[in-house]
Amino acid sequence: MFIFQYTLSGQGMIRMEDQTYSLKAGQAFLVEVPSDHEYYFPQDSDHWEFLYIALHGDHVGDCWSFVKQTMGVIPTIEADAPVIRYLFRIYQEIAKKRITDGFQAAGTTYQFITELYREAKIKQANVGHWPVCVRLAVQLIESDYQTLAGLEDLANQVSVSKYHLARLFHQHTGTTVVQYLTKIRVKKAVALLLESNYTIEKIAELVGYNNGKYFTKIFKELVGLSPGRYKKNYDMITVDHLFSETN
Incomplete structure (x- = not known):
């Protein structure tokens, strides 16, 4: 079994x-x-x-x-x-x-x-056709999005230069490391908004941001709504569609 x-x-x-x-x-x-x-x-x-x-x-x-x-x-x-x-x-x-x-x-x-x-x-x-460093980078972003500091931190963890990783990552994923990391963080934030009663500050901390104001700014830039308004007007089925242009 x-x-x-x-x-x-x-x-x-x-x-x-x-x-x-x-x-x-x-x-x-x-x-x-x-x-x-x-x-x-x-x-x-x-x-x-x-x-x-x-x-x-x-x-x-x-x-x-x-x-x-x-x-x-x-x-x-x-x-x-x-x-x-x-x-x-x-x-x-x-x-x-x-x-x-x-x-x-x-x-x-x-x-x-x-x-x-x-x-x-x-x-x-x-x-399957992505270079090893890109596959590893994507896996790390999806698992360690809370603690990753950005491109340089990620490049160090996959043992390549940040310039090499930036070029290959964009070439194969169609987006930058920072954009992909931000997308993952906002996706996780959407799930927390809809499935918990955490404050905006707490959600910001849980997805890797130091303060709620900056998190709210990033969230609104990607989603078009503040976290509070999103929670009132949307449901989980819309999460992936928010990022259809960068997938």
Whole structure:
């Protein structure tokens, strides 16, 4: 049996053998049961909201091996990606008691694995041709957006000059490092705005900004609305569409 878990908001932790990973909104994992792992609620987290599904069959392990190869051990998946939308659908169907026998459950599991594999294939098609330093840079931005200081910090972590990274990153992603980092931070901020009662100052801190005023300025430049007005007028389905010109 395997457990797939997807974090909706807050923060959790998972230990897999001798490696420990932080789990934030948009991040997933899959583990085999039994295996040497444990996931838990860390003391410095105020909440952890997630969805999970238990999966059976050898094909699950094969699929996850491909996912890890293309997306990493703790992949980041957008909340409106088809595989996550399908996971929500499964939850709703179970809540309404519409999945009532093993045949329905098996079909649902197969469809979920298919969607997960498709997500990995899309990711592979998009980034498979990128240079290693660019792929590493994107992974670091998506996982360490809270603490990254900018282009020079990122270049040091992927062991290339900032000029080389800036040129290759823009060439292959169509955007600059700073623009991509800002996009990720604002996406994370949108999720926090809609899924928590944090103040603007707290959200700014959680996504990597030193003060709420600067964060509000950046947010309004990208979104067209202040964080407060966005929370009142939009919902999560719009998050990806905000950045369609830079994707």
